[in-house]
Amino acid sequence: MKFDKIDQEILWILQTDSKTTTKQMAHQLGLSNTAVYERVRKLERTGVIKQYVALVDFEKIDKSFIAFCQIKLVQHRHDLVKKFEKEVLQFDEVLECYNVSGEYDYILRVAVKNMKAYREFLNNKLTMLDYIGSAYSTFIINEVKNSVQIRV
Amino acid sequence: MKFDKIDQEILWILQTDSKTTTKQMAHQLGLSNTAVYERVRKLERTGVIKQYVALVDFEKIDKSFIAFCQIKLVQHRHDLVKKFEKEVLQFDEVLECYNVSGEYDYILRVAVKNMKAYREFLNNKLTMLDYIGSAYSTFIINEVKNSVQIRV
């Protein structure tokens, strides 16, 4: 799929603030309301825009302790792997889970209240999954950049 | 800040689909339009909801090669650290950058078209920053979960 300058601009705007109205964009882009509307519709229809969401401030909801947790499984039998993936999905603390190359099998991004809550997550949830080989935690000291925006 | 069941429900809905109308939520929650509207406004005003964004499908825009890049700096003099952070922010390929505990100083989440583009990013951009000590790349084989949603 090809995107011209206008599509790129629209995508950038909506990734910044999805409440921007077509009218505002039309004005900004020097186009009519409908022209912008149809472009947005097309981006939605083709799945380029896959979702509109509200982003929540983790500080404000007491979930600002973020860690990356790297995991090795004891074995890689397909059914155990699938079972692990299914179970890890259920944990509310796990926002992201990636199957990765390298020394570890998975990288998890975990958000909790504080170190105590993280320890409880490890002890009571994660390491209760019995095919977990090892878990290595890396704590976020500071978020330099955390963007859901991507330049198209 | 305290959230009752209704606030939690509203936050969950808006984190799933921010286009959900107040009317729909009002119906679902058994409240009036205005009641829901005022709660949403309060969540926005207090910064609990910090942003509304459109999420873009990385496959569709040819940026589905995702890597974590762990970085060590050669030294940690404050001004060099700040300079590194400032420069890394400029790279469009870097969606996230965290200062972390552990063996490495930073974890970057990088999105590009393919391995070739990633190599070019490393060679022409990242490792051109001269206080980079070492860079260790981990490639995402599969996204098991990638959620911007958090249970409040």
Added chain:
DNA sequence: GCTGAAATTCTACCACC
């Protein structure tokens, strides 16, 4: 904090170029 209703603004579709 909630309700119902009214004012304003946008969305979404139309005919047409």
Added chain:
DNA sequence: GGTGGTAGAATTTCAGC
């Protein structure tokens, strides 16, 4: 792919509880 116009729906405000 674009325009201008418009019906219906959504957002936003208001008086009152």
